[in-house]
Amino acid sequence: MTEEIGSILLADCGTVTTKAVLLEKVAGRYRFVAQGETLTTTEYPWMDVAEGIRHAAEQIAAVTGRKFLDSSRELISPEEPGRRGVDVFAATASASPSLEVVLGGLVRDLSVASMERAAAGTYSLVKGVLACDGQVAGGRRRHLSDAERVRLVYDAAPDVVCIAGGIEGGAVGPVLELVETVALAGALMDPDSRPLLLYAGNSRLHKYITRLAGKWVREIRTVDNVRPTLTDENLHAAREELYNLYIQEKMGLLPGYESLAEWSAIPLTPTASAFGRLLRYLWHLGDQSKGILGIDLGGANTTIAAVFDDRLYLTIRGDLGVAFGGARFAEERGPERLLRWLPDEMSGDALLGMLINKEMHPASVPQEGREVRVEQALAREAIRTAMATARPGWRPGEAQLYPRLLPLCDKILISGDTLARAPRPGQAALTVIDAVEPIGVCTLVLDVYGMAAALGNVASLSPQAAVEALESGALTNLATVIAPVGRSRPGDLILKVGVTYDDGSTFDVEVHYGNIEVLPLPPGQEAELELRPARHIDVGLGGPGKSGKQRVSGSLVGLIIDGRGRPLTVSGKPEERRAQMQQWLWDVGG
Numbered sequence: 229m230t231e232e233i234g235s236i237l238l239a240d241c242g243t244v245t246t247k248a249v250l251l252e253k254v255a256g257r258y259r260f261v262a263q264g265e266t267l268t269t270t271e272y273p274w275m276d277v278a279e280g281i282r283h284a285a286e287q288i289a290a291v292t293g294r295k296f297l298d299s300s301r302e303l304i305s306p307e308e309p310g311r312r313g314v315d316v317f318a319a320t321a322s323a324s325p326s327l328e329v330v331l332g333g334l335v336r337d338l339s340v341a342s343m344e345r346a347a348a349g350t351y352s353l354v355k356g357v358l359a360c361d362g363q364v365a366g367g368r369r370r371h372l373s374d375a376e377r378v379r380l381v382y383d384a385a386p387d388v389v390c391i392a393g394g395i396e397g398g399a400v401g402p403v404l405e406l407v408e409t410v411a412l413a414g415a416l417m418d419p420d421s422r423p424l425l426l427y428a429g430n431s432r433l434h435k436y437i438t439r440l441a442g443k444w445v446r447e448i449r450t451v452d453n454v455r456p457t458l459t460d461e462n463l464h465a466a467r468e469e470l471y472n473l474y475i476q477e478k479m480g481l482l483p484g485y486e487s488l489a490e491w492s493a494i495p496l497t498p499t500a501s502a503f504g505r506l507l508r509y510l511w512h513l514g515d516q517s518k519g520i521l522g523i524d525l526g527g528a529n530t531t532i533a534a535v536f537d538d539r540l541y542l543t544i545r546g547d548l549g550v551a552f553g554g555a556r557f558a559e560e561r562g563p564e565r566l567l568r569w570l571p572d573e574m575s576g577d578a579l580l581g582m583l584i585n586k587e588m589h590p591a592s593v594p595q596e597g598r599e600v601r602v603e604q605a606l607a608r609e610a611i612r613t614a615m616a617t618a619r620p621g622w623r624p625g626e627a628q629l630y631p632r633l634l635p636l637c638d639k640i641l642i643s644g645d646t647l648a649r650a651p652r653p654g655q656a657a658l659t660v661i662d663a664v665e666p667i668g669v670c671t672l673v674l675d676v677y678g679m680a681a682a683l684g685n686v687a688s689l690s691p692q693a694a695v696e697a698l699e700s701g702a703l704t705n706l707a708t709v710i711a712p713v714g715r716s717r718p719g720d721l722i723l724k725v726g727v728t729y730d731d732g733s734t735f736d737v738e739v740h741y742g743n744i745e746v747l748p749l750p751p752g753q754e755a756e757l758e759l760r761p762a763r764h765i766d767v768g769l770g771g772p773g774k775s776g777k778q779r780v781s782g783s784l785v786g787l788i789i790d791g792r793g794r795p796l797t798v799s800g801k802p803e804e805r806r807a808q809m810q811q812w813l814w815d816v817g818g
Contacts, residue, residue, distance in 0.1 A: 233690055235307050235314040237288075237296065238682035239281045240499060241268055241321040241482075244527035244551055244590045245645070246280035249679050250288050250314070251686075251697050258696040263677050264288045267591055269484075270323050276484035277323060278491075303491040317491045318689060320681045322499040322529055324478040326351045326546040327470065330386045332358035332406045333429070333455075334393035342454040342461050343392040343428065345621040348543045349467035350474045351498060351529060355384035358409065360393070360402045374409065381413035381423075388473060389423045389445075390466070394430030396456045403429050407440050414444035422446045424473070428454045428466040463621065474498070494689055499681040500524065504533040504542045506684030507641065509694070511535040514638040518670075519627045521637045523660065524681065525607055525644030527551035527590050530614040536624040536635065543618035545610070550646045551590035554583040554606045557613075568798055569605035569662070571810035572598060600651060604659045607646050611663035629667065629768070630713060633794050636668050636768055642706065643675035653784040654746070654816030657707040661788070662812075665796050667713050668768020669759075669778050672706040705751065705783035711790040714765040714772060716741035722765045722791055726758035737789070744815035745789040753782040788816065 236251040236258070246268045250261045264287030269280035285296040285303070294311045298304050304313025329352050333339030336359040347354065358377055372380070381389060389410045394403045407425070414422045425445040427437050434450050442448060451465035479485065479496060488496050507522040514520060522533035528549040534541045547553050558566055563576035582602050586592065594600045624635035642648070642660055650656040657672055683702060687694035712723050723739040727747055739745050749755055760775045761767045769776035780787065792812075799805040812818075 233315045233693065235294075236316045236318070236686060236690070236693055237285065237303075237314040238679060238686055239284065239317070239319040240679060240682045241270075241277050241280060241319065241323045242499070242526055243323050243529070243549070244268060246277070246284055247678050247682075248281055248284035248288060249677060249682065250292065250294070251693055257700075258693045259700045260677070260697055260702055262288045262291045263679075268323050270482065276487070277321070277482050278484035278487035281319070281488075302487070305491060316493045316686075316689065318494050318682065318686050319488050319492055320497045320499040320502045320685050321479065321482060322351065322526060324351065324474075324482045326353035327388060327474045327478055328353050328355050328384070328386045329470075330354070330356040330358065330381055330384050330389045330423070332389065332391045332393070332410070334360045334399060334402055336361055338458070339392040339394075339429070339455045341620065342463065343390050343466065345461075345543070345617065346428070346454055346463040346466035347390060347470055348545065348617050349463065350471045351478070351500065351544055351546050352470060352474070353546045355386050356380045358406055360406070377409040378412045378416070381410055382416055385417070385421060386423045387477060388426055388470070390426045390428065390470075392429045392454045394433070394453075395458060396430060396453055397432065398430055400430070400433060403433060404436060404440060407437055411441040411444040414441070424449065426451065426466065426469060428452065461621065471498075471501075494685070497685050499526075500529070500531045500533070500542060500544050502681040502685035503531060503643070504540050504684070505687060506680050506694075507533045507535050508538070508540050509684070509687060510639060510641065511538065517626065518636040518638040519624055520639050520641070521634075521664065522641040522680075523611055523643065523664070525550055525610060525642075525646055528553065530610040532611075532614045532618040534618065534622055536622060536627055539623070541618060541622050543614055543621070545614040545617060548610045548613055550586075550603055550606055550610065550644070552587055553610075555580060555587060557606075557609065558583055565609055566602070566605045568805060569608050569809060570598075570601050571806050571813060572601070573802075573806065574598065574602075600655075603646055604650070604655060607644075607659050608663045611660070615664060629766070630794075633667055633713065634665055637666055637670045639671045639673050640664065640666060641673045641675065641680060641703070643678060643680045645678065648674055648676055648678060652818050653706055655813070655818040657709075657785050657788060658812060658816045658818060661709060661711075661790060662796065665711070665794055666709055667711050667766075667794055669708070669710050669780075671708050671781070671783070674704045674706040674784070675702075676704050677702060705781055707783045707785035707788045708749070708780045709788050709790060710757070710759065710767060711794065712739070712761055712765045712767050713794050714762070715793060716762070716765070718742040720762075722762045723767065723789065724760040725789060726760075727787070728756045728758070730754055739789050739791045741791055741793065743791045744812060745791065746785065746816055747787040747789070749780065749782045749786045751782045751784065755780055755782075757787070785816065
């Protein structure tokens, strides 16, 4: 079938924008030909997600001369003579509403945290948490009364209540009390509004769960215990069930879903799932002793995908993106979390006003420098928040050199308009470095056209098309990052770097603790690095003080040597901190 496919139209329907790209087979190889982009059309006056794809396809038609739509504005597929239509259409989407969930378990940092990571495997929005060891609010832990628990579930009105807790053969009474809470809340609801109950706890309680709650919830589904022992975590069954529920109950409600289903050769796929599929493929192409990390920063969601030892870990924060969720984040966690990344002075009220305005006009483009910097500050915190959810569930193996730091990553794939369209590439690179704090040597790769997920989707149909599209420039090297690990005093010499370019020219630089150095290496060129760290400094070449050589490719920014240390230290004094942020921006050309 692959040999018969000459043209492919890929689309991704995000919360704010819809993008489409055309791939064509030219001289036996697939090439990226053109892109179209428009606002997503799920809201009034269109109420049809397919209309946005039509608009984007018409933009491509204006550039290429290819006709995509027939007289009734339906996609022509397979391709007809005269460059009419395409052989294959495939789409991904994150525009559907999130699955609203309430999580319950015995211990907030054990069973509830496991259930939270399971829910984060798909587009879920946590509306409330029931923990038998109490709720944390304002830095204090407080136990809710029975009536308060029932009220929490009733007010949240979730699609699903997920109950975990009790290792196999463990606690019984507290778990059944949580189920009873759900049953009481369901009894107060209109029958059509009752939640589904997903039970992922102690398996010996299955029959009691049905007896207690069967009449008062929409449906009961039981899966394997997410925390079978205190030290083991088993998220696969719960994640799979929640993923299926999202597909059934949310994606199917996307206005215009029927048209996409008729056009597409493969089922409409959640954007995050397809993004993860591409990450796994890229891991196989790189240094498999390390991991690979993917960041997809959307308007309403932030997705973190990581692959270690051929295992994909997918995490979605459905409550925080660069358009939606920022105001709530600033109110709940304090504006200081965002203000700390700004090089200029700003009040908390001014910051909150900008975040609210962005939510009211999600498609707006920053017009001033400080608006750009606020958006990039929010990007940092969205990524850091998603990483905090994701990392406890990873099993990085030998790539985890230091327990509290990021594992070694061969590549970090970056997707999302805020980063792909930063005024200067150094700003995008610095935003990601500040957010994830990579160690050793890694490459930042930019999804310039915002189609990484779509390529991951089409790979299941035509691996050749995905491979050749990547080779033709769908992804661009943003920077090579060298991040030494080890503490020193500011100004101490921590690393000597020798750069040998392919034309034979050489360049040497000394890196001092606390500084960022950027060395030129344009796209299309390669160089060999000789890294000679100080005795107590580790650059990922075998331990502290270990030297070595590394071949690297050119990029938009070049070589960024981040000598600021890990974990990153930000000054607690406002004036010093702002000067620090400004210096870092200058260092990377931002």
